[in-house]
Amino acid sequence: MSSSEVDDCLGAGSTLSVAYEDELEAQKARSTLQLLFRAARLLNERAIAKTQKRIKLPVRVAHTTLLPHIDLEGTRLTELARRLGVTKQAAGQLVDELEAMGMLERVPDPADARAKLVCFSPRGKKALLEGLGTLQDMEAELEALLGRADLAALHRIATTLVRAEEARADGG
Amino acid sequence: MSSSEVDDCLGAGSTLSVAYEDELEAQKARSTLQLLFRAARLLNERAIAKTQKRIKLPVRVAHTTLLPHIDLEGTRLTELARRLGVTKQAAGQLVDELEAMGMLERVPDPADARAKLVCFSPRGKKALLEGLGTLQDMEAELEALLGRADLAALHRIATTLVRAEEARADGG
DNA sequence: CTAACTAGTCAAGCAACCTTTACTATGTCG
DNA sequence: CGACATAGTAAAGGTTGCTTGACTAGTTAG
Known part of the structure; x- marks a missing residue:
């Protein structure tokens, strides 16, 4: 990414815009939260698609x-x-x-x-179990991808985050 | 799955429904993915609210x-x-x-x-930086909550997950 | 008993987000 | 040149996911 292109874009390039560019890229790259959001969104989309295929209902x-x-x-x-x-x-x-x-x-x-x-309903419980089964399948994939230790760490960290956010929401 | 229906629901349940209940509860509790989704959703909601307050635009x-x-x-x-x-x-x-x-x-x-x-626009870059700044603030909170090691682990794990999901999406 | 409240439903409507269809202007290939 | 593809815009409309307002039926407190 050359600065000249940015200058074209702005029509009035400056060193300020270049500084912004650098800082933007740096922050984007290191944001754990953005990564977390992105990972969750991608996995969630796949899980919903997979579950729909499995239980064949327009959920x-x-x-x-x-x-x-x-x-x-x-x-x-x-x-x-x-x-x-x-x-x-x-x-x-x-x-x-x-x-x-x-x-x-x-x-x-x-x-x-x-x-x-x-x-x-009985059918609903069955579908729910199958839906959770899909998640379990994916979790098995995750264990293969991350290893058992990291999957456990992810579980522990996610639990901590959920608890903290819920406490914050309840408390104000 | 064909036994009593409404009765199960009301808690006058058969052993079958109790088995489902147990299994459902157990699976719900241990699903790392559900926890991950929930954590990401809660954090994302807070981040958007915070950013809106900060840049005062109807984003x-x-x-x-x-x-x-x-x-x-x-x-x-x-x-x-x-x-x-x-x-x-x-x-x-x-x-x-x-x-x-x-x-x-x-x-x-x-x-x-x-x-x-x-x-x-120049203003857009500034707003983007402020938005990312909000994320950084939250990430500082996260470090206080999780500790430096777990935050780093989360970053590493999320990176792995994003890469794997994107590879899957690209490849088919 | 009766007045106030609560659980649920019905109906209308709105904002967000997306689509299809149709069009103009420009580029590309024979 | 002429046929066709592509970048963008315009207009109309549909789906989702919620809202407000009005209503019925059942509960509860004075």
């Missing part, structure tokens, strides 16, 4: 965001919406779609006749 | 996805669209918006009178 990102918040004993829609940080109407639509796919079921909450518990 | 996710694909010497819209995997019209709209914010500029490509090079 979208919003659905996969929803699923981990559903307790196995069932969760009320309002509670689900609260956990997701969206309105109950928005959560309801996602549940509708997953229900139409046969992944989820709405059953009456015995404790409150107004409420329903959103829970996994 | 959206699509914009931050676009920016890393712009070479400092300038990149043609068509090439940008190809790298993003979207149509040139979609890429064009994002460039329009970033141009309106003063982040980007379109300059004629001296090599082809039809083409224009999308490149950073």
Whole structure:
């Protein structure tokens, strides 16, 4: 990357722009966070594609965001919406779609006749297991790629990060 | 998978459903990938919020996805669209918006009178540096949280992962 | 009992992000 | 030159993922 090209681009090249260029490149290269984001995004895309192929359902990102918040004993829609940080109407639509796919079921909450518990259907549990199975397959790949020690380190570091971020979000 | 249905869900479950529950919980807990995705998502959300506060521009996710694909010497819209995997019209709209914010500029490509090079304006480079500065601040936090050795390990592991995923994407 | 609250649904609408279709201007190849 | 490909723009529209507002049915406190 020559500075003359940058000068062309700006139409008024200066040493300042060259300094920016150097600094940009340097920072880009060493940003652990950017690397982390990029790695996670690439792996996530592949995991979703792989899972879709495996369970053959039009599961979208919003659905996969929803699923981990559903307790196995069932969760009320309002509670689900609260956990997701969206309105109950928005959560309801996602549940509708997953229900139409046969992944989820709405059953009456015995404790409150107004409420329903959103829970996994038998098929949903099976699909979830298969989805997690996909992740396990990928994790096996990762172990082959990184080695057992680094995979364990990644697990430990990710756990620490998640805990810290969640504590920050809760505390303010 | 054909036994009681609603009953499982309500917690009056059969041994089959209990087995699923156990397995689900176990897999959820140990999935390094899920942890990685979650950590990256939480950190990314915080980084975008922080950067927005800092540079005071309505930069959206699509914009931050676009920016890393712009070479400092300038990149043609068509090439940008190809790298993003979207149509040139979609890429064009994002460039329009970033141009309106003063982040980007379109300059004629001296090599082809039809083409224009999308490149950073001086202000855009400054904003980019500040955005990266935000990441650096967060990385300093991370070092305090994880320790220098783990931060370095994370950097090394993320680099390996990105390289492997990109090689996979290129190769097929 | 009744007033206020809560769970869920229905309907309309909006912003973000992308597409398809159609077009102009320029470059390239015979 | 003439046919065709390519860079970019313009306009219209679709999908996703959310919102607000209005409503029904059931719960709870005074």
